[in-house]
Amino acid sequence: MTRRLALIRVVVVATALLGVNYVAWRWLFSVSWSAWWIAVPLVLAETYSLIDSLLFGMGMWRLRERGEAPPPVPDRTVDVFIATYNEPIELVMETARAAKAITYPHRTWILDDGNRPEMREAAESLGIGWLTRSSDWDGMPRHAKAGNLNNALLATDGEFLLILDADQVPLPEILDHTLGYFEDEKVALVQTPQWFVNVPEHDPLGSQAPLFYGPIQQGKDGWNSAFFCGSNAIIRREALMQLGISRYVGEVEVGVKRALRTSRSVVRAARRQLGADEHEVRGALDEIEADIGRARRELARGVPLFDVTYRFQRRVEGVRTRLVAADLETLQADLAVIAELDGIAHDPDLSLATVDEATLTRLAGREMSPLGAVETVEALVRALDVDRTGEAQPIMPLATISVTEDMATCMRLHTMGWRSVYHDEVLAKGLAPEDLQTMLVQRLRWAQGTVQVMFRENPLVQKGLSIPQRLMYFSTMWSYLSGFAALVYIAAPVIYLTIGVLPVQALSTDFFVRLVPFLVVNQLLFLIVADGRPTWRGQQYSLALFPVWIKSFTSAFGNVFLHRDLDFAVTPKTKQADTGPAWHLVRPQLWAIGLLVVAIVVGAVRIAVGQADPLGSLFNMVWVVFDLAIFSIIIRAARYRGFVPTTTLEGAA
Numbered sequence: 001m002t003r004r005l006a007l008i009r010v011v012v013v014a015t016a017l018l019g020v021n022y023v024a025w026r027w028l029f030s031v032s033w034s035a036w037w038i039a040v041p042l043v044l045a046e047t048y049s050l051i052d053s054l055l056f057g058m059g060m061w062r063l064r065e066r067g068e069a070p071p072p073v074p075d076r077t078v079d080v081f082i083a084t085y086n087e088p089i090e091l092v093m094e095t096a097r098a099a100k101a102i103t104y105p106h107r108t109w110i111l112d113d114g115n116r117p118e119m120r121e122a123a124e125s126l127g128i129g130w131l132t133r134s135s136d137w138d139g140m141p142r143h144a145k146a147g148n149l150n151n152a153l154l155a156t157d158g159e160f161l162l163i164l165d166a167d168q169v170p171l172p173e174i175l176d177h178t179l180g181y182f183e184d185e186k187v188a189l190v191q192t193p194q195w196f197v198n199v200p201e202h203d204p205l206g207s208q209a210p211l212f213y214g215p216i217q218q219g220k221d222g223w224n225s226a227f228f229c230g231s232n233a234i235i236r237r238e239a240l241m242q243l244g245i246s247r248y249v250g251e252v253e254v255g256v257k258r259a260l261r262t263s264r265s266v267v268r269a270a271r272r273q274l275g276a277d278e279h280e281v282r283g284a285l286d287e288i289e290a291d292i293g294r295a296r297r298e299l300a301r302g303v304p305l306f307d308v309t310y311r312f313q314r315r316v317e318g319v320r321t322r323l324v325a326a327d328l329e330t331l332q333a334d335l336a337v338i339a340e341l342d343g344i345a346h347d348p349d350l351s352l353a354t355v356d357e358a359t360l361t362r363l364a365g366r367e368m369s370p371l372g373a374v375e376t377v378e379a380l381v382r383a384l385d386v387d388r389t390g391e392a393q394p395i396m397p398l399a400t401i402s403v404t405e406d407m408a409t410c411m412r413l414h415t416m417g418w419r420s421v422y423h424d425e426v427l428a429k430g431l432a433p434e435d436l437q438t439m440l441v442q443r444l445r446w447a448q449g450t451v452q453v454m455f456r457e458n459p460l461v462q463k464g465l466s467i468p469q470r471l472m473y474f475s476t477m478w479s480y481l482s483g484f485a486a487l488v489y490i491a492a493p494v495i496y497l498t499i500g501v502l503p504v505q506a507l508s509t510d511f512f513v514r515l516v517p518f519l520v521v522n523q524l525l526f527l528i529v530a531d532g533r534p535t536w537r538g539q540q541y542s543l544a545l546f547p548v549w550i551k552s553f554t555s556a557f558g559n560v561f562l563h564r565d566l567d568f569a570v571t572p573k574t575k576q577a578d579t580g581p582a583w584h585l586v587r588p589q590l591w592a593i594g595l596l597v598v599a600i601v602v603g604a605v606r607i608a609v610g611q612a613d614p615l616g617s618l619f620n621m622v623w624v625v626f627d628l629a630i631f632s633i634i635i636r637a638a639r640y641r642g643f644v645p646t647t648t649l650e651g652a653a
Contacts, residue, residue, distance in 0.1 A: 002065075004528070004531070005063060007528060008060050008061070008063060008525070008528055008529060009061060011521060011524055011525045011528055012057035012058075012060055012061055012525065014521050015053060015057055015518070015521050015522050015525050016053075016054055016057055018514075018517050018518040018521055019050045019053055019054070019518050019522070020050070021514060021518075022046075022050075022514040022515055022518045023043075023046055023047055023050045025510070025514055026043050026046060026504070027043060027047075029505070029510075030043075030504045030505050030506075030510075030511065031043055031503075031504070031505070032502055032503055032504055032505050035501045035502065035503055038488075038491065038492060038495055038501060038503045039503040039504070041488045041491075042488050042492050042503045042504075043503075044485075044488070045484075045485040045488040045489060048481065048482075048484075048485045049485060051478065052475075052478060052479060052482070053522055055471060055472075055474070055475035055478060056216075056475065056525075057525065058219075058468070058471060058472075058475075059216060059219030059220055059222075059223070059472060059475060060215065060219045060525070060529050061219070061222070062219060062222025062223055063215060063218045063219045063222055063529070064218050064219070064221045064222040064422075065218060065424065066221070066421070066422075066423060066424065069177045069178060069180050069181060069423055069425075070180030070181060070183060071176075071180050072104060072175065072176055072178075072179035072180045073179070073180070073182075073183060076104075076159055076160060076179055076182075077106075077107075077157070077158045077159045077160070078104065078105070078106035078107070078158050078159070078160045078161070078162060078175060078179070078234075079106065079107050079109055079152075079156045079157075079158030079160070079161050079162070080099045080102065080106050080107065080108045080109065080161075080162045080164065080170075081109055081111055081149065081152055081161055081162065081163050081164065082095055082096055082099060082108070082109065082110050082111060082164050082165075082166060083111045083113070083145055083148055083149060083163065083164070083165060083166065083231075084110060084111065084112055084113065084114065084119070084166040085113045085114050085145075085148075085166075086114050087166040087167065089116075089118055089119055089122055091166060091167060091431075092110060092119065092122075092166045093122050093123075093126070094169060095164060095166055095167065095168060095169050095170075096108060096110055096123065096126065096128050097126065098169045098170050098171075098172075099128075099162075099164065099170055100126065100127075100128060101172055102162075102170055102172055102173075102174055102175055103172045103173060103175070103176060104175035104176050104179065106158070106162070106175065107129060107156075107158060108128045108129060109128070109129040109130070109131055109152060109156065110123045110128060110129065110130050110131070111131050111132075111148050111149065111151075111152045112130060112131065112132045113132065113133065113142075113145075113147075113148045114132075115132040115133070120132075131151070131152050131155055131156075133147070133148070133151050133392070134151065134155075134392075136392045136393065137151065137392040140390070140391060140392040141390070141391065141392075141400075143396070143400040143405075144403060144405075145230070145405060146396070146398040146399060146400045146405035146409075147392070147396075147400065149163065149398050149405070150244075150393065150395075150396050150397060150398050150400075151392070151393070153237070153240060153241070153244075153397055153398075154393060154395075157237075158237060159236070159237055159238070160179065160182065160234055160235065160236055160237060161234065161235045161237060161240075162174065162175065162233075162234050163230070163231060163232075163233050163234075163235065164231055164232065164428065165230065165231040165430065167430045167431040168194070168231050168232055168428045168429070168430040169428060169429050169430065170232075170427065170428045171426075171427050171428065171429075173427065174192070174232075174427040174428060175234070177423065177425060177427060178190045178192065178234050178423055178427070179234065181421045181423070182234075182236060184419065186417065186418060186419045187236065187418070187419045187420070187421055188235060188236045188239035188240075188413045188418035188419065188420060189226075189227075189228055189233060189234070189235050189236070189239075189410060189413065189418070189420040189421065190233065190234045190420070190421045190422075190423055191217065191226055191227070191228060191229055191232070191233045191420065191421070191422050191423070192232045192233065192422075192423050192424075192425060192426070192427045192428065193213035193214070193217075193232065193424065193425070193426050193427075194209075194213060194229060194231060194232055194428070194430060195208065195213070195426040195428070195429055195430070196208060196429065196430050196431060196432035197429045197430070197431070198431050198432055198434060198643040199432050199643060200643055202636075203534075203537055204633065204636045204637050204640045205432065205433055205436065205439045205637055205640065206439075206537045206538060206540070206541040206633070207432035207433065207439070208432075209538065210530070210533040210534055210535070210538075211526075211529075211530060211533060211535050211538050212538070213424075214424060214530075214533055215529045215530065215531070215533075217422040217424070218422055218424060219472075220422065220472045221420070221421065221422035223466075223468040223469060223472050224414070224419055224420065224466075224469060225414060225420070225468070225469045225472035225473060226420045226421065226422035227406065227407050227410040227411065227420065227473070227476075228406040228407065228409055228410040228420075229406055230404065230405070230406040231428070231430070232427065232428045236418075239413055239416075239418050240397035240398065240409075240413075241395075241397055242416065243397050243409070243412055243413055243416060244395040244396055244397030245395060246416065247396070247397075247412065248394055248395050248396075249305070252305050253299070253305060256295075256299060256305055256308065256309060257296075257299065259380040260292050260295055260296055260299075260312075262380060263288075263292055263376075263377040263380050264289060264292045264293075266373050266376050266377060266380075267285050267288050267289050267292070267373055267377065268289070269373070270285060270370050270372070270373035271285045271286075271289075271370075274370070278370075281323065281370045284319045284322060284323055284370070284374070285370060285373070285374075287315075287319055288315075288316060288319055288374065288377060291312055291315045291316065292312075294312075295308050295309075295311075295312045313378065316374060316377055316378050317378065319374055320374045320375065320378065323370060323374060397409070399412060399453075401452060401453065401456045401457065402448070402449040402450075402452035402453050402456070403445055403448055403449045403452065403566060404445065404446060404448075404449025404450065404453075405449075407449070407450060407453055407473070407476070408453045408456075408457060411453070411457065411459060411462065411465070411473055412457075414464070414465055414469055415462050415463065415464030415465055416464060417464065434640075434642040434643055435582070435640065435642060436582045436585050436586070436637045436638055436640065437582060437585055439637070440545075440548060440585060443545060443548050444548050444551060444552055447480045447548060447549055447552030447553075448552045448555055448556050448559075448566060450476060450477050450480055450552075451477065451480055451552050451553050451556035451557075452556045452559065452560060452566075453477065454474075454477040454556075455556060455557065455560040455561070456560055458474075459473035459474050459477070460474055479542070480549050480552055480553065481549070481553065482542055482543070482546070482549055483545075483546040483547065483548070483549030483550035483552075483553065484549075484550060484553075486543045486546035486549075487546060487550075489543070489627065490546075490592050490595070490596070490627060492620075492623075493596075493599060493620040493621075493623040493624045493627070494595050494596060494598075494599040494624075496603075496616065496617075496620045497599040497600065497602055497603030497606070497612075497617060497620050497621070497624070498598070498599055498602045498603070500606070500611070500612060502616060507613075507615055507616045507619055526539075537633065539630070540629075540630050540631075540632075540633040541633065543627075543630045543631075544589060544630055544631050544633055544634050546588070546589075547588040547589070581638045581639045582638045583638055585638065586634050586637070586638055589631055589634045590634075592627075592631060593628065593631050593634075593635075596624045596627055596628055596631075597628070599620075599624055600621055600624050600625075603617045603620065603621055603624075604617075604621075
């Protein structure tokens with residue numbers, strides 16, 4: 001263990017002890033229940049911050065600095081993928097030329113999701129491969145960048161894939177400095193930092209993220225949970241294809257089992273309604289139930305899914321034919337249910353593996369005619385869609401469950417026992433957003449994608465992940481809930497300074513001797529972990545972008561649970577039109593700044609006229625000043641007019 005890591009662990013323990021001591025005391029002795037409407041939200045926000053601090057400390061506990069990479073083995077086959085949609089041709093070609101110049105033998109491909117003839121001509125003029133989606137994707141869900149990459153996976157055959165965004169210009173040695181890690185046959189991914197050439201030293205948009213592309217990823221690496229960030233990563237094809245096949249088989253198997261279970265309940269419910277003299281119909285339903293049992297036993301023996309479902313469908317079809325002469329009038333009430341199941345079979349966003357369990361439970365308990373029950377069983381099996389007719393290709397290795405394919409894909413790889421590596425060396429240089437609007441689009445998309453994954457595949461319950469891996473993935477998702485805590489941290493001092501409502505029982509010595517040491521040691525942890533890297537900008541944006549984090553949560557919730565559109569937008573790669581300061585983009589923050597300023601003025605007046613406690617007011621004024629220092633970055637971001645380049649991307653690389 002290095003001295004630095006030992007010091008980090010000492011400070012992590014101190015932070016945890018002080019934080020737990022403070023928050024426990026707050027809950028037990030300090031909540032002002034007479035002002036519960038602000039007191040409870042505040043102590044909840046503090047609890048949230050403590051959990052966030054504990055998760056951060058856990059990551060830093062095993063911070064891993066790998067140093068120089070192992071040398072690469074010769075004769076590996078590598079495909080370099082440059083994903084593009086509508087970026088300027090010259091920008092893409094600048095990246096492509098640098099990719100072609102990578103020293104390790106490879107094949108370079110431009111994945112042109114815009115299907116532009118001029119892009120194809122430019123690529124072919126340099127001897128660079130050009131790929132766009134096949135006609136199989138016409139009229140099918142496209143899944144944005146994940147779909148583009150999945151299409152290219154089935155059209156190429158390299159053992160390893162270097163994935164680059166259109167603006168990420170690789171250095172010639174990128175493969176020489178990363179491929180050596182794959183000598184470990186369980187390594188599926190090597191992620192390198194994203195670094196940007198068009199960011200001024202003061203970084204007004206917080207683009208460089210030195211804390212994340214450094215200690216945070218290094219800490220996750222120590223727990224084997226460093227994750228794919230969408231670009232500047234090398235991935236083992238075998239791992240992706242294994243993942244795609246495994247997910248396909250698993251999802252279909254879940255659907256088959258659920259369909260058979262619900263079918264048995266439907267048949268039994270229909271049989272209970274039969275009269276004593278309906279022997280022929282009872283025999284038909286008994287035959288179907290026996291077929292259901294046979295299908296379940298075949299699945300347990302490992303019989304191929306397609307064979308099981310095909311034979312079951314044929315047997316049920318034979319029984320239906322014998323019953324069709326029965327009273328059709330009673331079938332009419334069941335047609336809506338059958339139509340709903342057929343809708344699932346043709347809706348690419350739904351499947352029997354994911355449809356609400358309560359829906360199937362209500363269906364199983366519904367009264368149906370015998371023929372209606374048989375038709376329902378047939379519809380259930382049709383809804384399985386073993387061939388994935390609602391998708392362009394049945395195997396989708398890169399996850400399509402969110403607007404960002406990277407985290408979910410990597411988490412699934414980890415559930416299968418694959419390993420990941422974070423190599424902390426800048427090996428590609430790209431372009432960051434140059435205006436506030438583009439930055440906000442980018443941050444919203446990142447946050448929405450992460451929250452979608454949390455709702456759809458919460459790492460805390462994913463089989464195959466170790467407990468530390470679950471917590472490391474969850475810590476990233478948890479961080480995007482900070483928008484709600486930020487509202488409370490803004491409101492509490494404003495409420496006290498303006499109307500005198502104190503959310504704690506008293507600003508006593510007990511309060512300060514618990515809070516102040518925790519805050520000081522927590523900041524000390526950031527300083528030691530950062531090891532000279534600037535962290536203040538990241539801390540500012542974690543609070544200042546509270547409207548973005550709140551919108552990401554609410555929109556992702558609406559998308560996952562209410563099936564609303566997400567309003568996805570590709571991050572622009574060029575600066576948007578300069579129309580002056582973008583105040584309209586940060587109205588919530590400006591309102592917050594205004595309220596904080598008013599609170600200080602009102603608080604000073606209340607002290608002057610003897611209506612406020614000087615100590616409590618001073619403490620809250622310091623709190624307000626800190627909040628204003630945080631929000632000051634929004635003023636700079638709104639006024640930022642973009643970076644003035646002094647060199648080209650190629651020259652910088």
